[in-house]
Amino acid sequence: MKTNTIKKITAIAALTIKQAVRSKTLPILAVILPAVIILIVLTIKGDGSATGQIRMAIKYSLGIMWLIMGIATLSAGCASIAREIEDKQLRLIAVKPVHKYEIWLGRWFGWLAINAGLLIICGLTLTAAVHYKVNSQNLSATAKEKLHNTILIGRLRITPTPDNVDHEVDVLLKRLKASGKIPTDTTDEEECNLLHKKLIAAKSIVAPNAEKKWTMTIPKAVSQEKNVSLKLELHSPTRNEKPISGTLTISANKSAAEPLFKTEINQKYNTIYIVDIPSATLANKENITITFKNGSPDKSKTLVFTPGKSVELLITKSSFTANLIRTMLIILCYLAVLSALGITTSAIFYFPVASFIAIAVIMAGITTQYFVFASDPAHKVEHHHHGHEHEQPKPPGITEKTGELILNKLIIVFEPARQGNILQDISSGxxxxxxxxxxxxxxxxxxxxxILGIIGSYILSKRELAALN
Amino acid sequence: MKSLQPTPTPIVQINTLTKIFRDFWHRPKARAVNNLSLNIYPGEIFGLLGPNGSGKSTTIKILLGLLHPSSGTVTVLGSKPQNVITKNEIGYLPEESHLYKHLTARESLDFYGKLFDINKEERRKRTDELLDMVGLTHAADRMIGEFSKGMARRIGLAQALINDPKLIILDEPTSGLDPIGCRQVKDLIIALAKRGKTILLSSHLLADVEDVCDQVTILFNGSIRASGSVTQLLEKRDSIRLTIPTLSPEKLKEVLNVIRKKIGSEPEIDHPSLNLEQFFLQVVAKANETEAENMSGAASDTKVAAFLKTENQQPKINN
Incomplete structure (x- = not known):
């Protein structure tokens, strides 16, 4: 990029910041956001436990901060160019030797800098408020240590290798085909998907005295880590008063006689069980097998382990501060997209139409995750199997086909933007x-x-900036 | 014998320009400019005259690339109006000073200077000179949002000159100014033209155009109705005016008798009078001599910022 281009972009970015400061937008946000964070951290009750309180405090304060900043960024973006065209201020910039992309980038970088500044203020406030909260609660040394080891930390999550049921699916499919039990309108692929889901679900249920095994691949860089814990979600669908008990073992492979680690579990209710594992356990291991043997019927009950979620190995990799910095960087990236969306819509439409369009795009982005579920072929087959067996399904009409086409395109557009649930993660350590x-x-x-910048700049360069008086 | 000087290349060339504004459905809504052709030559003060809605501002906006022509061609300094490099040589004062109200006068000039990639030291120098030129040094650090219309107009004029432009486009430059301010702006326009700047001035105030313009084009409903030099357009070629010192009644009678004999009709006699603007300026000048402090916003005499170069000092633009 040429030096004079950078100078022009910097000048417009500096103007954006100056406007935000002098119109009181930035000072008000700089006061409101820390105030909201402090209020939430100091007043939230959570589930009553110290870890629950801190987890909720982090999650909700960051969530509300993100929401307020998102609304402010989007509104400012939507108003920026549209308002300047209406107020005719943009004319004076457009008649200067400035490319339209320099105007767009100047505005975008301006808000990127504003948001970065606000996130620094919020991050410092949150860290200070959480430490104040932890130290003001008269917690025992053990409770404090637990808090620092479970919430105020950044632990790498290792999940088990998914169960391979391909062979069993093949066998079952052949058997169903031979007995003619597959509906005529169902393809082999759809039937396979359904059988796969059913088998995985069946393997997730562990009755008393039964056992469940998970295999995990341990990354090389991880095996020397010192603080390791195992998280196990103990969940029973039954409503009886029986406790949950069993034996948890970790071994080097499925057939190893001597386990590396063994512990007995006795819990009264459904719970998330976390146990620290000695550092030597994972040393130089590539694969480990985790086995849960459910207790006898008089001491335990049937448990359900959600695939991919019920068992996690948590390995300490980072401090809370470093984790928070990365979280804030990701939030900054989301805010940058909101800002880009706002500026681009404002380059195309007048205010407030630009806001309505931008909000509609965001709503479409948020709701596509539900569309993903609805358009899943396996889900459709499952739905069909649970429906009236003798009723022939109607062939999809033009509306349904068009809807599905649009849906698939929207999914392609929005799906890469998903970054997992970062608020859930940071608040769970x-x-x-x-x-x-x-x-x-x-x-x-x-x-x-x-992409939004290219669209916005192109339209701005083609648009007439002086309407008929 | 006719001189063989070559015809200079026009700085602005407009050929059969038409601008039709359309509605959302692309249906014609208004024909703002209709088949307009004109040339503006270097060093000219060119007046675009016409009532409101005659197409003056639309023509200017097309010259600046803010609107696109429906048909016809427009060339400014040898390039299309959208050419970003050419804009280095253009200064523009819009009909209303659309400046950022949250910036001070000094910050505004500095901001627009940055857009021309002028270095910091030069920007500071030009800002000081321009603020002095438009008589706003005392208000340099006040927000533009606090300015009166006249002050905003002055700072608008200053921003139009920050890049030392070759072509200055002024849309209603005296609107919102008091008579002193108007006179100063007009004197400034003349001074800039003497330094070789080409000026396109759009106005519906006839006195402004008459006072400063070399060439005038009168527009009505988007079309040219009259065009030429001010002298050509206003001169009454069928009569002359003779101005002599006041005479005694006897001498006047004698002179009139001679004239009657020669022309065979009754001549018109009256006292030459000042126009109201000249009279007002004289009153203010006298008042200024007696008042210790000038309380009006017009604190500056007509002076031109030193950095505004003469024609032979201008760098040539490379497109």
Whole structure:
């Protein structure tokens, strides 16, 4: 990029910041956001436990901060160019030797800097408020340590390798075909998907005296880590008063006779069970097998382990501060996309139409995750199987086909923007990795904002900036 | 014998320009400019005259690339109006000063200077000179939102000159100014033209155009109704005016008798009078001599910022 281009972009960005300061937008946000964070951290009750309180405090304060900043960024973006065209201020810039993309980038960088500044203020406030809360509660040394080891930390989450049921699916499919039990309108692929789901679900249910095994691949960089814990979600669908008990073992492989680690579990209710594992357990291991043997019927009950979620190995990788910095960077990337969307819609439409369009785009982006579920072929087959067996399904009409086509396109557009539930993760002490942060920077900051920038700048360069008086 | 000087290349060339504004459905809504052709040559003060809605501002906005022509061609300094490099050589004062109200006068000039990639030291120098030129040094650090219309107009004029432009486009430059301010702006326009700047001035105030313009084009409903030099357009070629010192009644009678004999009809006699603007300026000048402090916003005499170069000092633009 040429030096004079950078100078012009910097000048417009500086103007944006100056306007935000002098119109009181920035000072008001700089007061409101820390105030809201402090209020939430100091007053939230959570589930009553210290860890619950801090987890909720982090999650809700960051969530509300994100919401307020998102609304402010989007409104400012939507008003920026549209308002300047209406107020005719943009004419004086457009008649200067400035490219339209320099105007767009100037506005975008301005709000990026404003949001970065606000996030720094919020991050410092949250860290200070959480530490004040922890130290003001007269917690025992053990409770404080637990808090620092479970919530105020960044732990890498390792999930088990998904159960491979392909062979069993093949066998079942052949058997169903031979007995003619597959409906005529169902393809082999659809039937396979359904059988796969059913088998996985069946393997998730562990009756008393039964056992469940999970295999995990341990990354090389991880095996030397010192603080390791195992998280197990113990959930029973039954409503009886029986406790949950069983034996948890970790072994080097499925057939190993001597377990590396063994512990007895006795819990009164459904719970998330977390146990620390000695650091030597994972040393130089590539794969481990985790086995849960459910207790006898008089001491335990049937449990359900959600695939991919019920068992996690948590390995300490980062401090809370570093984790928070990465979280804030990802939030900054999302805000940059909102800002880009606002500026681009304002380059195309007048205010407030630009706001309505931008909000509609965001709503479409948020709701596509439900569309993904609805348009899943396996879901459709499952629905069909549970419906009236003898009723022939209607062939999809033109509306349904068009809807599905639009839906699929929307999914392609919005799906890459999803970065997992970062608020849930940071408030549960789960590591937000540099890889996640880098992905957010590349996809949100560069790709999405870049595409929006190209669209906005192109339309701005083609648009007449002086309407008929 | 006719001189063989080559015809200079026009700085602005408009050929059969038409601008039709359309509605959302692309249906014609208004024909603002209709088949307009004109040339503006270097060093000219060119007046675009016409009532409201005659197409003056639309023509200017097309010249600046803010609107696109429906048909016809427009060339400014040898390029299309959208050419970003050419804009380095253009200064524009819009009909209303659309400046950022949250910036001070000094910050505004500095901001627009940055857009021309003028270095910091030069920007500071030009800002000081321009503020002095438009008589706003005392208000340099006040927000533009606090300015009166006249002050905003002055700072608008200053921003139009920050890049030392070759072509200055002024849309209603005296609107909102008091008579002193008007006179100063007009004197400034003349001074700038003497420095070789080409000026396109749009106005519906006839006195402004008459006072400063070399060439005038009168527009009505988007079309040219009259065009030429001010002298050509206003001169009454069928009569002359003779101005002599006041005579005694006897001498006047003698002179009139001679004239009657020569022309065979009764001549018109009256006292030459000042126009109201000249009279007003004289009153204010006298008042200024007696008042210790000038309380009006018009604190400056007509002076031109030193950085505004003469024609032979102007760098040539490379497109």
């Amino acid at each position: 789960i590591l937000i990795s540099w890889h996640d942060t880098g992905r957010a920077i590349v996809i949100l900051l560069l790709l999405y904002s870049g």
